[in-house]
Each structure stands twice: as structure tokens, then as C-alpha cells.
Amino acid sequence: MTKLEYRLIACPYCLDEVERLVFQVIDLNEDEDLLERLLQKKVNAYNCLNCGHEFVLAQSLTVIAPKLHLIVRYDCDFVQKMYSRTLLQLPLSPAAADFRKRQEELAVRENEAIENGEIQTPTDVALSRLKQALPPALTDEDYRTLSETAHAGMAEFNATATSKSLIQEYPGYVYRAVTEYNDLIEKLQIFRQNLDDRALELIKYVSKLSSAKNDGEQAIKRLYFVQADAKHLVFLVYRVGGWDYYDLPAETYDNTSLYKDFFTVDNESEFVLIDEVAAAKWWKAILQASEIADKEHND
Numbered sequence: 001m002t003k004l005e006y007r008l009i010a011c012p013y014c015l016d017e018v019e020r021l022v023f024q025v026i027d028l029n030e031d032e033d034l035l036e037r038l039l040q041k042k043v044n045a046y047n048c049l050n051c052g053h054e055f056v057l058a059q060s061l062t063v064i065a066p067k068l069h070l071i072v073r074y075d076c077d078f079v080q081k082m083y084s085r086t087l088l089q090l091p092l093s094p095a096a097a098d099f100r101k102r103q104e105e106l107a108v109r110e111n112e113a114i115e116n117g118e119i120q121t122p123t124d125v126a127l128s129r130l131k132q133a134l135p136p137a138l139t140d141e142d143y144r145t146l147s148e149t150a151h152a153g154m155a156e157f158n159a160t161a162t163s164k165s166l167i168q169e170y171p172g173y174v175y176r177a178v179t180e181y182n183d184l185i186e187k188l189q190i191f192r193q194n195l196d197d198r199a200l201e202l203i204k205y206v207s208k209l210s211s212a213k214n215d216g217e218q219a220i221k222r223l224y225f226v227q228a229d230a231k232h233l234v235f236l237v238y239r240v241g242g243w244d245y246y247d248l249p250a251e252t253y254d255n256t257s258l259y260k261d262f263f264t265v266d267n268e269s270e271f272v273l274i275d276e277v278a279a280a281k282w283w284k285a286i287l288q289a290s291e292i293a294d295k296e297h298n299d
């Protein structure tokens with residue numbers, strides 16, 4: 001059941017407080033149009049009337065998608081607990097001076113590019129913003145550290161009353177936990193296109209490995225699945241210097257799905273974290289199995 005409430009929310013840029021509607025649980029059977037809003041990051045997103053900035057709240061959010069038999073949970077308390085365990089710094093909040101300084105530098109660069117005629121059409125503007133958008137909140141290494149800690153904490157996550165009651169109320173669903181709001185959006189993108197997030201995580205992981213080997217300074221640091229069509233899988237990728245799009249032939253998905261027996265999870269009847277760290281484990285198992293097969297073939 002969709003759950004929402006009004007809360008006093010401070011704008012992270014100017015700290016102006018306004019009472020705003022905050023979604024905690026979204027049941028897509030009740031509010032189907034919310035899926036589009038979620039995918040556009042317009043849920044728990046606000047426009048500050050005082051300073052004009054737009055912002056998305058880092059609030060806990062559970063999305064129940066009965067047609068997809070899927071529940072995705074982004075739990076802020078859990079994520080904060082994991083951050084404190086790893087001793088990692090929480091990503092810069094927009095109210096931090098450093099964050100604002102970086103935003104201002106980006107705005108100055110954009111104006112220069114417009115004046116120099118490098119940016120002309122709305123598409124140029126969008127692409128240029130995408131390229132200059134802030135890097136992912138966590139470095140590669142920190143992202144992995146956080147993920148490993150979260151994997152170790154999944155028993156705790158599943159022991160909470162919220163997790164238990166969701167599993168009881170929606171038996172036989174696919175249950176996913178995520179550690180970033182962007183991951184929640186990505187999961188919805190994947191499942192609504194009837195794809196398997198495990199195959200996509202493996203594709204993302206192998207793409208990163210091969211990019212680290214071949215692209216030197218321009219290696220891919222982060223990828224998010226965006227969409228699939230008959231010919232392509234499209235990802236949003238971050239490399240040093242900015243964000244961009246990256247695509248792979250659609251067959252990659254079918255070829256990767258052949259390994260589905262390796263896509264093991266701890267307990268499919270509970271919430272699991274399917275991310276790069278999970279994919280790294282499957283990849284290791286796949287390599288081992290192929291080494292054994294090669295050896296048997298040669299014997």
C-alpha cells in the first residue's frame with residue numbers, strides 16, 4: 001500500500017524549510033503513473049521556491065511493483081549504518097561549501113561554452129550537462145567497500161520488521177535491496193523491460209574489467225543500465241572527465257544469460273543485493289569452471 005506523509009523538509013542548498021509530501025512506500029498497482037515519475041527521478045524531488053534549486057531527497061523508499069512481482073528497497077538507515085561501519089564519508093551534501101563551489105564552476109564553464117558557440121541546441125546543452133555532471137558520489141574503491149559491507153549486513157536487513165512484513169505480505173516476489181537511490185531507478189528500468197538484473201550486473205562488471213584493461217585513463221568507472229532495444233543495450237557511463245552514453249550489441253544479453261546457473265544468491269526468498277560485488281563473485285566462478293573444462297578437454 002502506498003504510504004506518504006507531509007514533513008518539514010529543508011532545501012539542501014539554502015536550508016529554507018517547507019512542508020512537503022514525502023513518499024515512503026509506492027505501490028505501483030495503486031499509482032501506475034508514479035513509475036514514469038520515478039524513472040524521471042521526480043519522486044521525492046522538489047523545486048525550492050526560495051532559491052530555485054531542484055533536489056532529490058535521500059529518503060528511504062520502498063517500491064512495490066505487483067505486475068513485475070518485484071520489491072526494491074532503498075533504506076537510508078541501513079545505508080548510513082553501512083557508511084559508519086566502513087568509516088567512509090557520506091557523500092557531500094549540496095549544502096556543503098565544496099559542493100556549491102563545484103556547481104558554480106560547472107555553471108561558469110557552461111556559460112563559456114555557450115558564448116564560444118560550442119553549445120547551441122537544447123541537445124548540446126543536455127549532452128554537455130551530462131558530461132559535466134558531478135562524478136559518482138563514491139570512488140570505485142569506496143563503492144566496493146560499501147557494497148561488501150552491505151552484503152555482510154544483509155542478514156540484519158532481512159531481520160527488520162519492515163523486511164519481514166513485506167516478504168510475508170508479498171510472497172514469491174523478487175526482493176532487491178539497493179544502497180543508492182540511482183540503483184533503485186536502475187532496477188525499475190531493468191525489470192520493466194523484462195530483463196534479468198543479474199545478467200546486466202555481470203555485463204556491467206565485465207565491461208568495466210575490459211575497459212580497465214584497454215582504455216587506460218579513460219576507463220569506465222561506473223555504469224547504469226538505461227534501456228534495451230532490438231539492437232542495443234544502452235548504459236550511462238562515467239569516465240574521468242564526465243558522463244556519457246555507451247552501448248553494446250543486444251546479443252550480449254542473450255550470451256550472458258547462458259551463464260544463468262552461475263547467478264547464485266544467498267536466499268532468493270529474502271532481500272538480496274545484486275550489484276558489482278555479486279557479479280564479481282559469479283565471474284570468478286565462471287572463469288574457474290571454464291578452466292576446469294579446458295583442463296578436462298586437454299587431458
Ligand SMILES: [Zn+2]
Nearest residue numbers: 011014048051
Ligand atoms: Zn533553496
